[in-house]
Amino acid sequence: MLLGSIEAGGTKFVCAVGNEKYQIIEQETFSSKVPEQTLKETVEFFQRFPELDAIGIAAFGPVEVRLDQADYGVITNNTPKIAWRNVNLVKTIKDAIDVPVFITSDVNGSAYGEYVAAKQRGEKIDSVVYYTVGTGIGAGIVIDGHFIGALGLQEMGHVKVKRHPDDLAFGGLCPHHGDCLEGLASGPTFEARTGKNGKNVPLDDPSWDIMAYYLAQAAVQTTLTVRPNKIVFGGGVLSPKFLDMIRKHFDQELNGYVDIPPLDEYLTMPEAENNGSATVGDFELARKVLIAGEGHAFAIDR
Template identity: 55%
Template sequence: MLYGSIEAGGTKFVCAVGDENFKVIDQTQFPTTTPDETLAKVIRYFNKFDINAFGIASFGPIDVDKNSETYGWIIKTPKKGWSNIDFLGKMKESFNVPMLWTTDVNGSAYGEYISAKKNDENVKSVAYITIGTGIGMGGVINGDFLGVMGTPEFGHIKVKRHRDDLDFKGICPWHGDCLEGVASGPTFEARDGIEGRQTPINDPKWNIIAYYVAQAVVDLTVTFRPNKVVLGGGVCTPEFIAKVRAQFTLLFNNYLSVGSLEKYITAPEIAHNGSATFGDFVLAKKALDEKDNI
């Protein structure tokens, strides 16, 4: 039994093949260029294997409504050339196997949910926030994804502005200073021309970003009530996550019990950015099992 994982990002695609134990047996990655060129590489790679089912986790926004005429499409996206692309349809033209289609951050959330549940069977829900080029959130409740009409566009919630950041207008082309507009990776350079990876952790901008992300965790805590919140993506170093915990403590003021913050607000449990790949393998099996049960 072989499962295929496609982690489709706006910068790169990561494709992997896993066995029945969800262990990676082969993997490749390549830059995200045009849809035709990129998807041709995906199909060429997986044609070398006898794949039984796929878990596909894509950047978006995407259409996940199975009753929609554009189900399986990447729809209105800021990624140039990728709007209105029938991603799932192109895969089905080449592979007649079950496929589970979701967002890139949902794939990561599912991987972290399964991992957390293995360690503690009382875990019922996990939220995963990815903070990198953009900001996204995936939520899993009792094995199901949060969102029915579509997947959450959590990066576009509004946040209270930090008093030392009021002059920054934000970079979101639609909303300006939404969460993604003030806290995603590119906002470092937009503020002063210096990338986040070149910004020392003691620079005040890190505290400003942590303030915004902590607000997002507060919002999740009072609405979703997850067992844990995982922070992933290029911005989320251990030092940054510690800053988010500190800001969360100040903002939340012990309103509800969330237990140990070290266990509640965490980095991904799955090493080497493997959350989405592992999650995709499990979702591929789920797609196969659901087909067999029809």
């Protein structure tokens, strides 16, 4: 079985071909600045593998994943990546490579990869929530091998959070909601607050603690609504020290209200090898759509 993965990010596409053991046979990365060029390179990459059986796509978005919609597989008008608005990823790939295709959000793909990787390690796990914190914030949920959402993908980066008392003057950066989670805790908020790129802001700067406070609230909300086995934080902003800040605020906010595993097991960074959560997830989703057939956008049998 030969499986394809497209990790379609806002700055790059990571394309890979692998087997049912999630072992990468070949992988290439393309810039996603120009859609026409990116998709041409992506198609040409997979055309080198005539025995390819199926492709899983984990895409930035918002992307339409409901099969009964006319714009299924399309990056929608709400995407901040203006050049990608109304680009149909699924049709472009299927027109060039006639194999079953499964598409979901980038964070759903990563969540699925963490779910699969945990099972490979022998963990007794049936649910994972994955937050990515970078240019934006998004989250994916896997419960018992299924995604959730009847009307579309989750937009958990846009929930409202309680404001930090030292951050009340900051209006937030989200063009739709101002001070939602993404507007207050995504990577670009560093520059808005400090005038510096996040990678140049030392960890003792108060901005880190403020952002940890907001992300901890999101994790508490998820804990109380979904009750997952674990919550994974990934993305370019995360580091072990920053995660420790999130854990500290999470512990204070939850205040022992419900039982959870030890914090270092419950709130984690990605554990799939080589930062390959989405690729592992895509391989497994490609395998499942090959077996089940297309038409399983939200609930895929294990």
